[in-house]
Amino acid sequence: MSMQGVIKSITTTQILNKKGVEKITMLTAYDALMAKIFDGEVDMILVGDSLQMSFFGDSDTLSSSLDAMIYHTKAVCSGAKQSLVICDMPFGSTITPEIALESAIRVYKETKAQAVKLEVGLEGIKSVEKLVGNGIAVMAHIGLKPQFVRSEGGYKVQGKTQENVESLISLAKQIEQSGAFSILLEGVKAEAAKQIAQSVKIPIIGIGSGVDVDGQVLVWSDAFGFFEEFKPKFVRQYLQGARILRQSVRQYVQDVKSGDFPNTQESY
Structure with missing residues (x-):
């Protein structure tokens, strides 16, 4: 019997139950290949609209479409059988509760x-209420919101003033009441993030929001060193992926040009 036959996939209820018990882990993925590698290693895989930047090479996430998100989510689900898969709703797909429901369906x-x-x-x-009321599980994203980058004039760290902290706590509480199973909290001062995490019973997953939240998420190409343009302060690089891959590409090119590849064992 295969491993997949034995291990049940992670559910939103299991994620909820990890609050205060163990830290939750999440990475992004945009294809079946990466999803298969991350599957069962992390609790959740986010098919992030960050793919518009890291996968497509755009300057922000705004031009990502629902069709594109569905395409990539299908691919990730094909590779991930255990980790909980979450699809990011792109800019414009949730502008009214009715449109949000239509998109999420x-x-x-x-x-x-x-x-x-x-x-x-x-x-x-x-x-959020509309989706939850129709049987769709929701992770809400608050704090620094990439889809609001143009209206807010750039990527600005949140939680710097008491007023801002209180409004984030109030928002988190309303999100909890509306039935979301978790909150992604981006770009919030660590002390503020700690207060927000303590104010609700649902897990707070941080990115650039310090250690005192219930879990962490990173974009895979940041975490493993494939995105080279810049490294955000909150990213820890676990691999120099681009450098290692480039060295291997050069070795391949050298082997082909020198006639070393393919050798007799690699030929029919």
């Missing part, structure tokens, strides 16, 4: 994703 019908992620301000609470 497509994700659920066309992929095997177990949840969707929405960037949420106060106006997004109704969308």
Whole structure:
């Protein structure tokens, strides 16, 4: 019997139950190949709209489409059988509760994703309620919201003022009441993030939000050194991926040019 036959996939309930018990781990993936490597190693895999930057090479996430997110989510679900897969809802796909529901229904019908992620301000609470009320699991994304980068004039760290901290706590509580199973908290001062995590019973997954939250997420190409343009302060690089791969590419090129590859063992 295969491992996949034995190990049940992680559920949103299991993620909820990890709060205060053990830290939750999440990485992004955009294809079956990476998803298969991460599967069962991390609790959750996020098919992030960050793919518009890391996969597609764009300057921000805004131009990602629902069709593209569904395509990549299908690929990730094909590779991941154990980790919980979450599809990021792209810019414009959740502008009203009705449109959000329509978009999320497509994700659920066309992929095997177990949840969707929405960037949420106060106006997004109704969308969370609408989705949860229709059987769709939601991770809400608050703090620094990449889809709001143009309106907010850049990537700005949150939680610097008491007023801002209180509004984030209030928002987190409303999100919890609206039925989301977790919150992704991005770019928030560590002390503020700690207060937010303590204010709700649902897990807070941080990115650039310090250690006192319930789990962490990183973009895979940042964590493993494949994205070379810049390294955000909050990223720890676990591998110099681009450098290692480039060295291997050069070795391949050298072997082909010198006639070393393929040798007799590698030929029919």
